[in-house]
Amino acid sequence: MTLRAIALNCTLKPGAAESSTELMLTQVLDELRSLDVETGPIVRVADLDIKPGVSSDEGDGDEWPALRRQILDADILVLGTPIWLGQPSSVVKRVLERMDAFLGEEDDRGRMISYDKVAIAAVVGNEDGAHHVSAELFQALNDVGFTIPAGGVTYWVGEAMHGIDYKDKEPTPEVTAATNKTAAANAAHLARLLQGDGYPAT
């Protein structure tokens, strides 16, 4: 059976603006593809009109239902966010909020609709905040049914109060490249296990 991954870029910058988060997601998707995981284009969430709310469809003009469908069709979610003020972006928060509705949605075995899916985080900032951002992402993703593999985050941040961007680092720092690889390998491994033998209904 094939595995599918979806990557969401939750940068604040819409359109084709350069994005360090995009670069890191590209690198993680490359690793996933080398492990025979299918991937589509990275979704730039700021280009979509994701309405505020905690239901699966907030009505007229809401572009969440289509994105939700893509997430539920994938086995692996790669959630990419920049860091602002040491915290996850408002865009990734919006995505997590909308997934709150999973708590009330069941699959045909009576389990939360997102069960057996694996999530990893890709976090980029010019200084500080990656651990906290992954903490908030892991907790929220886990609340709404995702499994977090060992080494479930890859990240880069620069020295305190300096202003270097990941996209301007040449070449990619070796430790981050290695972490990209591990996160992808562990996500693919765990998603394969759960695809073959999912969680029991309780």
Added chain:
Amino acid sequence: MTLRAIALNCTLKPGAAESSTELMLTQVLDELRSLDVETGPIVRVADLDIKPGVSSDEGDGDEWPALRRQILDADILVLGTPIWLGQPSSVVKRVLERMDAFLGEEDDRGRMISYDKVAIAAVVGNEDGAHHVSAELFQALNDVGFTIPAGGVTYWVGEAMHGIDYKDKEPTPEVTAATNKTAAANAAHLARLLQGDGYPAT
């Protein structure tokens, strides 16, 4: 000299939809008015088009510049947010992100433009998350120049995994009413001190 407060309701619900956060903000503003602090109407942020970004004006259609002006014209910011998944709302995160620009903006004494302003938080959920939400709000607000008075948060949450709303609690729990009062009194006291004798330029 008069003190002015501005209250932002960062609920996910636009329009006039009932909001527990609105109720708590109303209570806090009542306390502030009893201390001779001027207040305007509560701002429902979800009704505004606050663009993603970290500059003070993200261009065409951005309603942040007008809200930013109101915040800078006030002495006290009352930041109200619901809790989703144990975390601050995407709407309050957007507001904090936009205030990131304060880090590069100086007043005529060379200090961050938001200096001498006091911020308090009003946090409401049906279960769990108030301390963490106040932690994130305090840190982000402090980063962008606000001062946090003793007892700088008022909150209500219900028992774990139950679904009661603050707006449906009758009467208001006494401990929360007392905390509203203390937060307001401390904010007004500290704002008055800083209005009379602001931080030095360094």
Added chain:
Amino acid sequence: MTLRAIALNCTLKPGAAESSTELMLTQVLDELRSLDVETGPIVRVADLDIKPGVSSDEGDGDEWPALRRQILDADILVLGTPIWLGQPSSVVKRVLERMDAFLGEEDDRGRMISYDKVAIAAVVGNEDGAHHVSAELFQALNDVGFTIPAGGVTYWVGEAMHGIDYKDKEPTPEVTAATNKTAAANAAHLARLLQGDGYPAT
């Protein structure tokens, strides 16, 4: 193959003092045993002299090396902590810090020594903080090699600023009992999968 679980009670109370965390851990271990997972006695960490530090042995009198051995011999770690000031206890923080050494320790396949182990959290407070505590635990546990199953936390907290203890709730709230069961079932399922087919070396 048999699965083994170890439960750590990170209450601040040493000795046999009554502990809400102990009660919840007992309930989770009961669930695990019903799934044929072997368990030993709950470890009351405050009874041990776990020295401050980030190495695997901080020398004379340090009781971490023996506890570390027990953790590494188990397939499932159930990490139980009370909430104080909305945050994890200093005792559980000490345990996490000592596991920091795992980052530099490899098994015979060159992977982090803790790989293929599953961790879940049991969090108890008289009000507020469970989501944040699980966020910090998930992130730290994941950093040091553990995998977090879907629904990887069970918790109970009471209404804001009230002082009820979990150990005095009779009977156990149904939602928490159900969450205990799910956390245990998911942990056992995932630990079994990883026991049969562990993460690749990268």
Added chain:
Amino acid sequence: MTLRAIALNCTLKPGAAESSTELMLTQVLDELRSLDVETGPIVRVADLDIKPGVSSDEGDGDEWPALRRQILDADILVLGTPIWLGQPSSVVKRVLERMDAFLGEEDDRGRMISYDKVAIAAVVGNEDGAHHVSAELFQALNDVGFTIPAGGVTYWVGEAMHGIDYKDKEPTPEVTAATNKTAAANAAHLARLLQGDGYPAT
């Protein structure tokens, strides 16, 4: 009237072991002294036997009562902590837990015993975590009665997944030196205001 500051070094290393946190605290105290704030020696908390618990005296051998007295005798608390796994140290968590007792202790005006005191944080790690650590410190300190001045944290962290220590940076990074100065100046200013005109009883 004179102002007094107390600085706590919450490193995991007891004795005279070199500590980056100690270096930063020394720098902050130098700034405070240049503003006519009295300071004593930095307290290395890992050298004291601070028992687990949430009362003001946990009995035989507990060295918290004496440290508590020093904290209450000061106008400014400078709380210094290293970062491990992106989080505050277990030692600083123990200090915060013990201050939980302030919630039930009143001064002669019926206010929380710690009122009118200002707290700032000094946070040091070799990579990532400073914003989150300050968030947790601010929230816990504020819960137990402290006021947080604008710019209430100074910090240094290095690039992601590198291992440089602050104590080995020569010279001190200019941005951190400037932040030390601002945090000290704002703390002294606010403590002076509150010494002259404290919060009202509510």
